Amino acid sequence: MIHDPHKHHEFVLLFELKNADLATPDGTQATASVRYGLITEDALKGLIGRQVYKVHGLPTLIRWPGRARKHLLAPLSRGAEGGLLLEELRRYFYDLRLFGLAAPTPLLGAQGTPGEAGPRVQIPAALRLSPARTVDPLLPLDGQPGSYGLYRLHGSYNPEQGQANGVTASDLEVLWQTLAHLFEPSPEMPPLQMGVCGLWVFSHDGLGGASVETLLGQVAPTRRVEAPRSLQDYHLCSPQPGPLAADPRVVLTCWA
Incomplete structure (x- = not known):
């Protein structure tokens, strides 16, 4: 049940x-x-994400350093290609499936580096915490x-x-x-x-x-x-x- x-x-x-x-x-x-x-709530999500990785070995996005996370999310601003990546990220990261994602997408700069914030990407949360x-x-x-x-x-x-x-x-x-x-x-x-x-x-x-x-x-x-x-x-x-x-x-x- x-x-x-x-x-x-x-x-x-x-x-x-x-x-x-x-x-x-x-x-x-x-x-x-x-x-x-x-x-x-954010502190609790962090505790859960770290415990899920430590005990069960499941990948969680919250463990990624800020700069690496920006590089990972940057391609989400690329229309249909970004939509496919979003599906893959949700399939791969445990915390995205449960807690969703609500963050501005960093646009790619001149040499593929994250630049200014782009459109806000949102995956609604399946699990909400107080x-x-x-x-x-x-x-x-x-x-x-x-x-x-x-x-x-x-x-x-x-x-x-x-x-x-x-x-x-x-x-x-x-x-x-x-x-x-x-x-x-x-x-x-x-x-x-x-x-x-x-x-x-x-x-x-x-x-x-x-x-x-x-x-x-x-x-x-x-x-x-x-x-x-x-x-x-x-x-x-x-x-x-x-x-x-x-x-x-x-x-x-x-x-x-």
Whole structure:
């Protein structure tokens, strides 16, 4: 079910970061009050792209240096020839199939070098991500220069655009495996500790008039204590895996 590129898939990913640096850009320690942690959509796409290449060996455009990427995309400004290249790029690069592409095409200069920006080339995204935001405000860890945050990320896969982009069942299988292990603890990044707390995927043929927000809202972590320091400080409420009691057309698969 979750590997079917002809289905809609909405998901919630929860992950935690411990000992994250709370220093402000000028180097002073943030002692302020209410502040939420935020990881942007672009940063998350970069993490996914690098993990897909590292673990599964699939090529991703996001790993290419900026200059090399410009050379690669420059021929896209050449009409029909550019259209054929676009199809080949989408077939070759995993992240183009999932996340699409929206960028001005560099025109070729005098000696085949990229010049000024040309027409904007766009591949609509089959997979859309929200920024990841902490469920609660970040708080210093007992006065030390670090913090704990439980982050929540939403995502949505559109099967119509997925088919147009050539997304396969294998692509989706790689996606779920990558997300479920995206924030594995890394010995290369002490003292920062990262870990996925759970992934919930809701698969369906269409929600009709129902709201995606209401569907994803069924995964609800609520804190047990005033200042959470770990996942154990949260009570996690979510539906049972399988067809939902409230709407059996929706099937839930989860790693938690």
